[in-house]
Amino acid sequence: MRTFAHHEHRHELHGITVVVETDGPEVWIGRCDDIVGDGVILKDADVHRDGEGERTRAEWLERAKRWGVHPNHRRAVVPAARVVAVRRLAEL
């Protein structure tokens, strides 16, 4: 018997860890809660900004692909107008 909690009426990426590319210096990674008119709603997310932090964008993404990200933002909404692409982290 399979046992799990099911979530209906959400975007097909609900529950999937995604990379959200923006038209700015930020790239977000988090667990997709939903994608709605306002934007991409993430849970347990983290963000990288070009030029900030110890790691380059490529290094940050590579580490995230291998291990995931620290949940520095419990919930975040990436505005729809800023979103360039949403893809699964596992498919990077």
Place this chain on the structure above:
Amino acid sequence: MSYSPILIRPMREELLAAGFEELRTPEDVDRVIAEKTGTTLVVVNSVCGCAAGMARPGVRLALQEGPRPDRITTVFAGFDVEATQRARERFGDIPPSSPSMALFKDGELVWFLPRHRIEGRDALAVAQDLRDAFAEHCAVPA
């Protein structure tokens, strides 16, 4: 606030039926992971079906044949909160995620499967990742 034991019972029992030992306290985690000989699998169980719904069948499949760890253990994220926190401390700098799986050999972390590498995959694929890890780290040399 942690999950209701009634809610998570079937999810716990899915692993207990496969022979897993539950680690309910930080002391349980320390005792098991401190073992300096042999291999220990720690499954961080979770309620969310998006990933855990495939993680549990996957690990059960992987244990049915071939090399396997000496000890198979589990903590439940969001229920055994302190035990889960201690297990994550043992995972070093790896970000927390659930479900996830860690394999220790002689007290050292040698393999880790985070949540995002379980999501969207079927149980067979998860089982194959585990079998590969067991073959590498748990097989007895001929």
